[in-house]
Amino acid sequence: xxxxxxxxxxxxxxxxxxxxxxxxxxxxxxxxxxxxxxxxxxxxxxxxxxxxxxxxxxxxxxxxxxxxxxxxxxxxxxxxxxxxxxxxxxxxxxxxxxx
Numbered sequence: 001x002x003x004x005x006x007x008x009x010x011x012x013x014x015x016x017x018x019x020x021x022x023x024x025x026x027x028x029x030x031x032x033x034x035x036x037x038x039x040x041x042x043x044x045x046x047x048x049x050x051x052x053x054x055x056x057x058x059x060x061x062x063x064x065x066x067x068x069x070x071x072x073x074x075x076x077x078x079x080x081x082x083x084x085x086x087x088x089x090x091x092x093x094x095x096x097x098x099x
Contacts, residue, residue: 018060029063036067042080044068046095047087054097065097 016035022028036042044050044064053061072081085094 028060029067032060032063032067036071039080041082042068044081044083046083046085046097048089048095051089051095051097061097 016039018028018031018035021035022031050061053059054065056062057066068081072078083094083096085096087095089095
């Protein structure tokens with residue numbers, strides 16, 4: 001998905017993607033906290049690697065999971081965080097992080 005997360009000027013969609021926003025020496029945690037706060041919607045692209053890192057609380061996926069878990073699991077009617085499943089596991093189940 002090489003163009004995922006890019007927006008066209010004038011589209012009305014502003015994209016914040018850590019891959020583009022995070023510079024060497026920046027603090028990942030504060031960027032993610034700030035991004036979550038200002039975003040109207042958050043797309044979480046879920047594949048097996050993301051699920052593994054999220055469940056083990058490693059890397060950016062781990063930080064993101066820690067920050068989003070409360071928001072997602074305490075409000076079952078929330079619509080801000082949207083999982084986008086791009087891969088099924090070996091059992092044919094969605095590759096989603098655990099609570």
